[in-house]
Amino acid sequence: MYLLLAAHADGAALQEITAEGVPEPSNPEPRVVSAGDLAGVVRGIEGRHPRWIWHRTQDWYPALLRAGVELERCYDLTLCGAILAHSEFTAHTGYAQAAEKLTQDDELNQPPRALQPPPPPPEQGALFDAPAPGRRPGQSLEALRAEYAAQQESLGQAGTDSGAAGADATRRQRLQLLLAAESAGAMIAAEMQHTGVPWRAELHEQILAEQLGPRPAPGQRPAKLESLTAELRRLLQSPALNPDSPQELMRALHRNGIEVKTTRQWELKESSHPAIVPLLTYKKLSRLHAANGWTWLDTWVSNGRFQPEYVVGGVVSGRWASRGGGALQIPRQVRGAVHADPGHKLIVADASQLEPRVLVALAQDSKMAEAARDKDLYAGIAAQGFGGDRAKAKVALLGAIYGATTGESGRLMPQLARTYPRAVGFVEQAARDGEAGRTVTSRLGRSSPPPSERWLQSQQSSTAEEQRRADSIARSRGRFTRNFVVQGSAADWAACWLAELRRRLRAMRSAGTAAGQLVFFLHDEVMVQCPEDDVADCIRAIEDSAAAAKELLFGRIPVEFPVSVAVVDSYDNAK
DNA sequence: CTTCCCAGCGCG
DNA sequence: AAAGCGCGCTGGGAAG
Numbered sequence: 120m121y122l123l124l125a126a127h128a129d130g131a132a133l134q135e136i137t138a139e140g141v142p143e144p145s146n147p148e149p150r151v152v153s154a155g156d157l158a159g160v161v162r163g164i165e166g167r168h169p170r171w172i173w174h175r176t177q178d179w180y181p182a183l184l185r186a187g188v189e190l191e192r193c194y195d196l197t198l199c200g201a202i203l204a205h206s207e208f209t210a211h212t213g214y215a216q217a218a219e220k221l222t223q224d225d226e227l228n229q230p231p232r233a234l235q236p237p238p239p240p241p242e243q244g245a246l247f248d249a250p251a252p253g254r255r256p257g258q259s260l261e262a263l264r265a266e267y268a269a270q271q272e273s274l275g276q277a278g279t280d281s282g283a284a285g286a287d288a289t290r291r292q293r294l295q296l297l298l299a300a301e302s303a304g305a306m307i308a309a310e311m312q313h314t315g316v317p318w319r320a321e322l323h324e325q326i327l328a329e330q331l332g333p334r335p336a337p338g339q340r341p342a343k344l345e346s347l348t349a350e351l352r353r354l355l356q357s358p359a360l361n362p363d364s365p366q367e368l369m370r371a372l373h374r375n376g377i378e379v380k381t382t383r384q385w386e387l388k389e390s391s392h393p394a395i396v397p398l399l400t401y402k403k404l405s406r407l408h409a410a411n412g413w414t415w416l417d418t419w420v421s422n423g424r425f426q427p428e429y430v431v432g433g434v435v436s437g438r439w440a441s442r443g444g445g446a447l448q449i450p451r452q453v454r455g456a457v458h459a460d461p462g463h464k465l466i467v468a469d470a471s472q473l474e475p476r477v478l479v480a481l482a483q484d485s486k487m488a489e490a491a492r493d494k495d496l497y498a499g500i501a502a503q504g505f506g507g508d509r510a511k512a513k514v515a516l517l518g519a520i521y522g523a524t525t526g527e528s529g530r531l532m533p534q535l536a537r538t539y540p541r542a543v544g545f546v547e548q549a550a551r552d553g554e555a556g557r558t559v560t561s562r563l564g565r566s567s568p569p570p571s572e573r574w575l576q577s578q579q580s581s582t583a584e585e586q587r588r589a590d591s592i593a594r595s596r597g598r599f600t601r602n603f604v605v606q607g608s609a610a611d612w613a614a615c616w617l618a619e620l621r622r623r624l625r626a627m628r629s630a631g632t633a634a635g636q637l638v639f640f641l642h643d644e645v646m647v648q649c650p651e652d653d654v655a656d657c658i659r660a661i662e663d664s665a666a667a668a669k670e671l672l673f674g675r676i677p678v679e680f681p682v683s684v685a686v687v688d689s690y691d692n693a694k
Numbered sequence: 695c696t697t698c699c700c701a702g703c704g705c706g
Numbered sequence: 707a708a709a710g711c712g713c714g715c716t717g718g719g720a721a722g
Contacts, residue, residue: 365717365718385707385709405717406716409716410715436711436713440713441713442714445714446714447713448715510707514707518709520710521710522711523709524709525710526707526710527707528709528710598710598711599711599712601710601711602710606711642712
């Protein structure tokens with residue numbers, strides 16, 4: 120059962136439609152529901168397991184969650200539309216071609232970004248405020264129904280202009296899987312924001328006090344930073360030095376014979392001047408204070424929860440981004456503040472060495488698959504081609520995925536290519552595609568953006584100098600597409616992992632067997648909080664989901680995607 | 695004064 | 707040890 124949910128002047132409008140996106144013949148009439156009644160109505164319909172189809176999950180689901188309504192599945196027209204508009208699998212369809220035309224028109228007709236009106240403020244207060252009339256063009260029931268129908272038609276044609284019939288079916292199925300996983304991801308993001316990461320403010324404050332000293336008055340440096348500043352001023356003979364200013368710092372270092380080109384940590388470490396150690400300490404602590412200190416705590420943690428917004432589809436590769444509080448960059452220093460509720464445990468699971476394993480599967484490199492049989496892929500590769508030197512093997516493989524050209528990593532490439540011609544050939548091909556301005560595509564069908572304006576312009580180079588520049592721009596795009604196929608396919612895998620895990624956790628919750636809740640997700644890592652007695656069930660769900668994700672992406676292939684699991688009270692004990 | 699960009703560093 | 711991908715956030719500093 121497919122149910123459209125659209126904004127309406129009197130609240131919301133609902134309409135049952137078919138899988139193809141036409142009004143359900145047996146029940147074609149839309150139904151208008153007032154904003155106040157919506158949560159109750161939705162709850163009632165949910166028992167029939169519909170797929171909710173809406174413009175954006177973020178428009179509806181957060182308020183439903185606040186009203187205590189959790190849903191099983193949805194179809195996010197905005198996220199799915201973005202995938203279909205750019206996927207190589209659907210590039211030949213009318214949907215993608217119309218989208219491309221729209222983009223071009225946009226670029227021609229839109230005022231510069233700075234002149235565009237700011238986005239509306241986030242919704243506050245009442246549940247389901249009726250949107251102002253005319254404010255959201257193209258979001259009527261009819262417009263959304265047409266959009267859904269167009270997307271389904273495009274999806275149905277995925278791959279039909281290429282290759283063997285068998286391959287076509289697979290492409291369509293993969294894309295369909297991606298759309299389902301992306302929509303599930305949007306629900307998970309809203310649910311995790313609603314739930315929040317369990318965060319104990321008093322533990323965080325304890326960490327800050329230990330590292331920085333007592334909480335300073337607003338605008339003041341903490342005691343520890345104050346004393347380090349005094350020490351640096353003395354050691355660098357610069358009585359007014361502000362160590363937070365890279366320019367001042369650079370001048371002070373040069374005056375003292377420390378000839379660095381930047382003030383980055385790794386470059387500073389080259390010098391043995393007595394000021395370097397306190398300077399690095401200062402930088403470390405200053406970062407903690409500025410990014411995750413008392414101000415951060417006041418701003419982002421309340422009632423024992425850190426509730427960031429996750430931005431599904433926020434990264435071109437399919438990874439999530441986040442807004443507010445730097446949710447995807449919680450430094451190790453403060454992870455001790457992430458602490459399970461009484462009687463509960465945190466299960467922190469990460470897909471070990473995910474990207475290299477994804478590369479093995481993508482390239483179907485059987486030699487590398489042997490190395491990937493064991494828990495430690497790098498050790499396996501080291502044994503096969505690097506005389507047992509694990510560090511070397513790791514640097515070489517990561518270099519292949521990122522496109523390293525110089526340094527140790529670049530030097531090891533030929534050696535890696537000899538041992539694994541298929542795996543290296545796969546990323547090399549992606550790099551050449553990117554350099555030539557072609558798009559590349561993840562396993563499930565998410566495609567890289569077209570070449571930038573800069574790349575296009577650089578193609579018309581005439582002088583030798585311009586040509587050198589053009590080559591550099593092309594190589595940069597090559598590194599991007601090289602990484603895209605791996606990072607994007609890893610994101611495909613992670614999205615399926617997450618969706619499968621959500622399904623299992625929901626099933627266990629409704630059966631009353633286990634009460635695990637997803638509370639955090641970070642590219643290749645999930646955190647589930649559950650009662651102590653439910654840990655074993657939840658771990659099994661995490662592992663089964665990982666196995667299911669592998670099979671969904673690649674079928675039955677002899678490559679393992681092991682998950683490393685830690686059961687902890689506090690996040691800092693996870694690694 | 696505000697706005698924007700950069701350097702630097704956190705995470706994967 | 708270090709330089710190659712993807713992000714968000716902060717403070718400094720220049721530009722308007």
